Amino acid sequence: MKDAAPQAVHLDDYTPPPFLVESVSLIFRLDPKATKVQSRVRFVPNPDAVPGQALRLDGEGLILLNATLDGTPVTARPDETGLTLPAEALPRGPFTWEAEVEIAPEGNTALEGLYMSKGMYCTQCEAEGFRKITFYPDRPDVMAPFRVRIESDRPVLLSNGNPVAQGPGWAEWDDPHPKPAYLFALVAGDLVAHSDRFTTSEGREVALNIWVRKGDEGRCGYAMDALKRSMRWDEEVYGRAYDLDVFNIVAVDDFNMGAMENKGLNIFNSKYVLASPETATDTDYDNIERIIAHEYFHNWTGNRITCRDWFQLCLKEGLTVFRDQQFSADTRSGAVKRIEDVIALRARQFREDTGPLAHPVRPDSYVEINNFYTATVYEKGAELIRMLRLLVGAQAYDAALQLYFQRHDGQACTIEDWLQVFADATGRDLSQFKRWYVQAGTPRLHVDETWEEDSGTYTLTLRQHTPPTPGQPLKEPLLIPVALGLLAPDGREIMRSAVLELAAPEQGFVFEGLPARPVPSLLRGFSAPVILQHAQSAERQAFLLAHDTDPFSKWEAGRALARNLLMQMSRADAAPGPAWLDAMEAVLADDSLDPAYRARLLALPDEEDIARALHEAGHTPDPAAIHAAREKLRQTLAAHLEPRLATLYDTMDTPGPYSPEARDAGRRALRLSCLSLLSALDGGARAARLFDQAGNMTEQFAALNCLLHIGAGDEAAARFYRQWAHDRLVIDKWFGARVRNAPPARAAQTAEDLSRHPDFTWQNPNRFRAVFGALTANTAGFHHASGAGYRLLADWLIRLDPVNPQTAARLSTAFETWARFDPARQQMIRTELKRIAETPGLSRDMTEMTSRILG
Ligand code: B3K
Ligand code: ZN
Numbered sequence: 041m042k043d044a045a046p047q048a049v050h051l052d053d054y055t056p057p058p059f060l061v062e063s064v065s066l067i068f069r070l071d072p073k074a075t076k077v078q079s080r081v082r083f084v085p086n087p088d089a090v091p092g093q094a095l096r097l098d099g100e101g102l103i104l105l106n107a108t109l110d111g112t113p114v115t116a117r118p119d120e121t122g123l124t125l126p127a128e129a130l131p132r133g134p135f136t137w138e139a140e141v142e143i144a145p146e147g148n149t150a151l152e153g154l155y156m157s158k159g160m161y162c163t164q165c166e167a168e169g170f171r172k173i174t175f176y177p178d179r180p181d182v183m184a185p186f187r188v189r190i191e192s193d194r195p196v197l198l199s200n201g202n203p204v205a206q207g208p209g210w211a212e213w214d215d216p217h218p219k220p221a222y223l224f225a226l227v228a229g230d231l232v233a234h235s236d237r238f239t240t241s242e243g244r245e246v247a248l249n250i251w252v253r254k255g256d257e258g259r260c261g262y263a264m265d266a267l268k269r270s271m272r273w274d275e276e277v278y279g280r281a282y283d284l285d286v287f288n289i290v291a292v293d294d295f296n297m298g299a300m301e302n303k304g305l306n307i308f309n310s311k312y313v314l315a316s317p318e319t320a321t322d323t324d325y326d327n328i329e330r331i332i333a334h335e336y337f338h339n340w341t342g343n344r345i346t347c348r349d350w351f352q353l354c355l356k357e358g359l360t361v362f363r364d365q366q367f368s369a370d371t372r373s374g375a376v377k378r379i380e381d382v383i384a385l386r387a388r389q390f391r392e393d394t395g396p397l398a399h400p401v402r403p404d405s406y407v408e409i410n411n412f413y414t415a416t417v418y419e420k421g422a423e424l425i426r427m428l429r430l431l432v433g434a435q436a437y438d439a440a441l442q443l444y445f446q447r448h449d450g451q452a453c454t455i456e457d458w459l460q461v462f463a464d465a466t467g468r469d470l471s472q473f474k475r476w477y478v479q480a481g482t483p484r485l486h487v488d489e490t491w492e493e494d495s496g497t498y499t500l501t502l503r504q505h506t507p508p509t510p511g512q513p514l515k516e517p518l519l520i521p522v523a524l525g526l527l528a529p530d531g532r533e534i535m536r537s538a539v540l541e542l543a544a545p546e547q548g549f550v551f552e553g554l555p556a557r558p559v560p561s562l563l564r565g566f567s568a569p570v571i572l573q574h575a576q577s578a579e580r581q582a583f584l585l586a587h588d589t590d591p592f593s594k595w596e597a598g599r600a601l602a603r604n605l606l607m608q609m610s611r612a613d614a615a616p617g618p619a620w621l622d623a624m625e626a627v628l629a630d631d632s633l634d635p636a637y638r639a640r641l642l643a644l645p646d647e648e649d650i651a652r653a654l655h656e657a658g659h660t661p662d663p664a665a666i667h668a669a670r671e672k673l674r675q676t677l678a679a680h681l682e683p684r685l686a687t688l689y690d691t692m693d694t695p696g697p698y699s700p701e702a703r704d705a706g707r708r709a710l711r712l713s714c715l716s717l718l719s720a721l722d723g724g725a726r727a728a729r730l731f732d733q734a735g736n737m738t739e740q741f742a743a744l745n746c747l748l749h750i751g752a753g754d755e756a757a758a759r760f761y762r763q764w765a766h767d768r769l770v771i772d773k774w775f776g777a778r779v780r781n782a783p784p785a786r787a788a789q790t791a792e793d794l795s796r797h798p799d800f801t802w803q804n805p806n807r808f809r810a811v812f813g814a815l816t817a818n819t820a821g822f823h824h825a826s827g828a829g830y831r832l833l834a835d836w837l838i839r840l841d842p843v844n845p846q847t848a849a850r851l852s853t854a855f856e857t858w859a860r861f862d863p864a865r866q867q868m869i870r871t872e873l874k875r876i877a878e879t880p881g882l883s884r885d886m887t888e889m890t891s892r893i894l895g
């Protein structure tokens with residue numbers, strides 16, 4: 041086993057590329073079985089590298105037809121991963137490498153490199169897919185302008201940059217902006233465009249196109265609108281204008297992730313482009329807006345300024361996630377957006393950070409870089425930018441960003457470059473802050489309070505501690521910004537958000553001359569990605585839920601109350617006291633709170649959240665008990681609030697045609713949350729009526745979920761399937777809903793039955809995730825004591841791995857929580873992981889994942 045272990049790459053081993061690329065020209069003669077790729081690459085020695093080195097070209101799965109160096113045939117033969125031209129074979133100055141290779145896009149099921157999706161040619165090169173297209177120094181610190189010619193019988197032929205010429209069966213593209221190979225893209229297909237125009241703040245006329253398969257062109261309007269709003273926002277908020285004459289987006293059905301920011305030619309999973317009121321939910325619209333913005337924002341943070349090496353991935357991803365979060369907050373309710381981001385951070389990143397896959401935001405080694413497109417790099421990476429902005433202030437942040445663009449445009453950078461910009465722009469020493477990038481794990485923030493009545497002195501003592509993570513037994517103290525407000529006992533605010541800076545392991549903060557003992561509102565806006573350990577009474581939490589003026593902390597107080605209740609109920613036969621129920625009633629009745637926010641307040645923590653909290657508190661979570669407790673609490677809440685829920689359900693309708701705008705979406709969210717609770721009481725009567733009458737997918741799908749959840753959804757599910765059998769994106773929803781809502785004891789069987797459905801095209805990542813992603817999201821079902829969920833997932837990961845290792849490896853993270861559970865479950869999960877690990881021919885992706893999870 042050991043000998044076969046794939047090699048790890050280490051940050052410390054970085055060396056500059058011995059040669060830079062002045063220009064690249066590529067000719068593609070497309071054919072499903074035998075595409076010919078001709079390349080012409082002009083190399084120059086890198087003045088910053090040790091001279092006299094060999095030239096290593098990456099290349100995988102390529103048939104080399106011929107190659108020359110300055111016109112002379114090359115005799116060197118490729119090995120498994122590329123080709124080396126020894127130093128003595130290279131001219132002293134610049135030289136030209138030319139090669140012709142053959143590849144077979146049709147057989148490329150891994151969806152990395154050049155592949156085919158429903159007759160369309162498309163590419164995915166990040167992180168290291170370009171080496172499956174031709175021989176090249178496939179590393180992000182080699183940037184070059186690309187010229188591309190495509191020859192094909194497909195009518196639409198696209199690549200990066202601006203179109204320069206075209207004729208029947210060919211097209212040429214020129215991208216003047218130097219870029220790394222991972223941003224290369226090519227598309228050829230029978231496509232139609234939804235087109236528009238945009239004039240930049242610099243006066244550039246940009247042609248915008250969203251390319252889709254015929255029949256989908258009527259579902260691009262929202263994505264286009266989101267694109268134009270993103271372009272304007274980046275000009276207004278970051279001073280960044282678009283820099284080419286065209287911006288193309290292509291929707292592809294077979295795609296490993298959400299989307300890809302290739303220069304001037306973004307490629308999207310069609311799920312994040314296509315939307316109509318009848319087929320897409322409010323959540324879909326939300327995601328489309330967010331991902332369109334994210335990929336567009338990469339044009340500056342990622343493309344114009346890229347990463348020196350893949351360890352620096354958070355340089356572009358953390359920053360771009362932060363930017364898309366700012367954009368969404370500006371576009372919709374900022375408070376609701378922050379709450380949603382924190383829910384997602386805890387569900388994915390805290391989970392990762394407290395388990396065997398914990399790694400720093402900037403990892404220092406990897407085996408397969410595709411395994412590091414994680415919640416830690418993305419979402420925690422974004423939290424670090426948010427903290428930096430809070431610490432230096434909004435104005436200084438803006439100044440630092442302008443300096444960043446000015447200083448590093450056209451470069452491949454590091455986290456050190458990024459922090460240096462902030463140090464220079466603000467004069468602040470950020471060396472302690474840098475630890476956030478290199479130290480893994482979620483800090484615990486312990487809070488103690490003392491109050492001296494006589495002098496009116498209130499002292500907050502904050503203590504930080506980060507538990508060990510794999511490979512990092514000892515942790516240094518971090519610089520933690522703690523936003524704090526103080527409330528008087530009557531609920532008035534005594535002090536508005538001050539930002540305390542906790543730098544030491546323990547620090548006291550003293551507030552003098554207060555008229556009465558204050559109630560602290562801590563970590564307002566979730567000012568740092570930490571776990572707060574603050575023993576607060578239920579009365580205090582109810583007080584904060586009622587009075588806190590910070591919308592995040594108000595929600596957080598309600599959340600903590602509900603979570604504690606659910607933790608108790610899952611461990612003993614406890615029942616909720618009237619205090620919580622009354623507090624929930626009061627917030628629901630508060631019309632000054634916007635409906636989307638009230639919907640958030642009404643939602644109970646999910647089962648995964650409760651399991652994590654129990655584990656954190658030193659208990660062993662029992663998935664079945666958690667499920668039962670949560671269902672019981674929903675039932676109790678529904679019964680207590682019934683008249684108000686019914687009224688809200690009747691009054692929160694959205695007359696007129698469907699609009700995805702925040703206002704209507706918020707009303708629907710509240711109305712449908714009420715419906716979900718009411719379904720526990722009315723046997724699904726309201727949901728069945730709504731299912732019949734719904735004029736949009738948001739309502740129809742919510743009604744279906746309510747019915748399935750209470751076990752009364754078979755007929756509706758059958759009708760839903762018949763109605764939407766022709767629509768792949770809606771049918772993905774159908775698969776997912778059936779598995780997610782299956783009762784725990786039936787979840788694995790439901791997934792297994794559906795895996796035999798004729799529409800279960802398992803090689804399509806969306807469809808695979810619809811069933812098996814849903815299985816892992818059905819927490820009590822996946823972790824059912826029979827172990828059937830574990831076995832089924834392992835069977836399918838073993839099957840998918842040789843076909844599409846990236847998607848398989850990503851889903852294997854469902855097993856990362858094994859250590860939380862009882863010995864029987866631990867044993868079952870480890871057995872499945874070992875079974876996967878021992879599969880002959882296992883991919884590098886999956887080999888790394890199983891070995892890290894097993895520890
Ligand atoms: N940069 C791409 C992700 C590429 C993933 C490669 N396995 C999408 C994004 O973050 O915008
Ligand atoms: Zn990104």
